[in-house]
Amino acid sequence: MVGGGQLARMTHQAAIALGQSLHVLAVSPDDPAALVSPNITLGSHTDLDALAAFAKGCDVLTFDHEHVPGEHLRKLVDQGVNVRPGPDALLHAQDKLVMRRKLAELGLPIPPFAQVESVDDVVVFAEEHGWPCVLKAARGGYDGRGVWMLNGADSAGELVPRLLEWGTPLLVEERVAMRRELAALVARSPFGQGGVWPVVETVQSNGICVEVLAPAPDMTPEDAEVAHELALRIASELDVVGVLAVELFDTEHGLVINELAMRPHNSGHWTIEGARTSQFEQHLRAVLDYPLGATDVVAPAVVMANVLGASEPPSMSPDERLHHLLARFRDAHVHYYGKQERPGRKIGHVTMLGPTMADVRERAKLAAHWLSHAEWRDGYDIHGGS
Numbered sequence: 521m522v523g524g525g526q527l528a529r530m531t532h533q534a535a536i537a538l539g540q541s542l543h544v545l546a547v548s549p550d551d552p553a554a555l556v557s558p559n560i561t562l563g564s565h566t567d568l569d570a571l572a573a574f575a576k577g578c579d580v581l582t583f584d585h586e587h588v589p590g591e592h593l594r595k596l597v598d599q600g601v602n603v604r605p606g607p608d609a610l611l612h613a614q615d616k617l618v619m620r621r622k623l624a625e626l627g628l629p630i631p632p633f634a635q636v637e638s639v640d641d642v643v644v645f646a647e648e649h650g651w652p653c654v655l656k657a658a659r660g661g662y663d664g665r666g667v668w669m670l671n672g673a674d675s676a677g678e679l680v681p682r683l684l685e686w687g688t689p690l691l692v693e694e695r696v697a698m699r700r701e702l703a704a705l706v707a708r709s710p711f712g713q714g715g716v717w718p719v720v721e722t723v724q725s726n727g728i729c730v731e732v733l734a735p736a737p738d739m740t741p742e743d744a745e746v747a748h749e750l751a752l753r754i755a756s757e758l759d760v761v762g763v764l765a766v767e768l769f770d771t772e773h774g775l776v777i778n779e780l781a782m783r784p785h786n787s788g789h790w791t792i793e794g795a796r797t798s799q800f801e802q803h804l805r806a807v808l809d810y811p812l813g814a815t816d817v818v819a820p821a822v823v824m825a826n827v828l829g830a831s832e833p834p835s836m837s838p839d840e841r842l843h844h845l846l847a848r849f850r851d852a853h854v855h856y857y858g859k860q861e862r863p864g865r866k867i868g869h870v871t872m873l874g875p876t877m878a879d880v881r882e883r884a885k886l887a888a889h890w891l892s893h894a895e896w897r898d899g900y901d902i903h904g905g906s
Contacts, residue, residue: 523584524551704786727884794822825888834894
């Protein structure tokens with residue numbers, strides 16, 4: 521797996537159960553996966569020689585992130601390396617403009633968009649589709665980075681030239697009037713076998729996912745089927761091998777595709793405890809061309825809440841916070857990523873399962889807030905009272 525972040529860390533745990541050795545190309549010995557895996561190679565994902573040397577000892581090459589240059593991956597394929605997903609598929613997760621054009625060609629529901637090479641491109645687009653509109657970096661953005669809301673020609677005139685001067689490829693999209701955000705997570709093997717998990721609702725704050733609700737509340741079976749069919753069709757048309765996350769906007773006119781990710785995804789962390797087969801095990805099964813696992817949910821309601829670094833250093837160490845949390849919520853499933861804390865950074869997540877969404881969601885939010893801040897929200901205290 522290229523990349524040593526928390527996704528590789530959790531994939532390593534799944535590999536152990538399958539009797540596999542996950543080798544990781546990490547940038548630093550302090551990367552989350554490097555802290556737990558004995559099979560670490562240090563090197564950059566932008567260094568072709570490092571990638572080629574790393575791949576020689578692997579049966580399959582897969583990814584913790586989408587940032588490996590496509591030209592490097594094509595050279596590895598030419599050398600006989602088994603790259604999954606392949607570079608032609610991965611390009612659609614690396615470049616939003618390529619992705620939008622392909623989905624438009626397939627007739628799939630996406631927002632109106634246009635390439636941006638000047639301020640005039642934005643103004644002409646907004647005259648047709650209205651302000652505000654959304655400006656995006658075609659490559660490299662994540663967790664709200666590389667996305668800007670433009671309220672008028674003045675804001676476009678201030679921002680666009682600066683980004684173009686920096687060499688940032690850009691596109692502009694219509695701002696979607698949505699009711700909520702959803703994610704359809706699927707997996708596909710080289711043989712073409714597909715698997716789907718229930719569609720989930722993702723809750724964002726400042727561009728960062730803070731909660732995932734599984735299954736998505738108040739979603740009809742018909743709408744869930746539409747989302748699954750969209751995701752499976754994309755996986756098939758693009759020849760994706762592994763896990764594919766399709767981020768969706770839920771609108772009054774139906775589902776609209778937002779983003780794609782071709783790897784385990786934050787919207788699927790709940791599957792570790794909440795599904796028969798986790799996204800991490802399923803990704804390994806897929807890239808190894810094993811039969812895919814069952815994806816049934818194991819409880820009526822599952823909520824994953826991200827643990828984000830607080831704006832001020834908490835009064836307790838992570839271990840002390842964990843101790844108090846587990847005393848309060850004995851059924852909490854906590855995953856720390858081994859990261860240094862800084863404001864807004866994902867340092868872990870907590871998952872709760874139960875019979876009703878409202879109760880599970882409240883407990884998950886309380887637990888994540890406690891792990892971030894060492895304080896209880898809404899008047900709760902650590903001794904069990906409210």
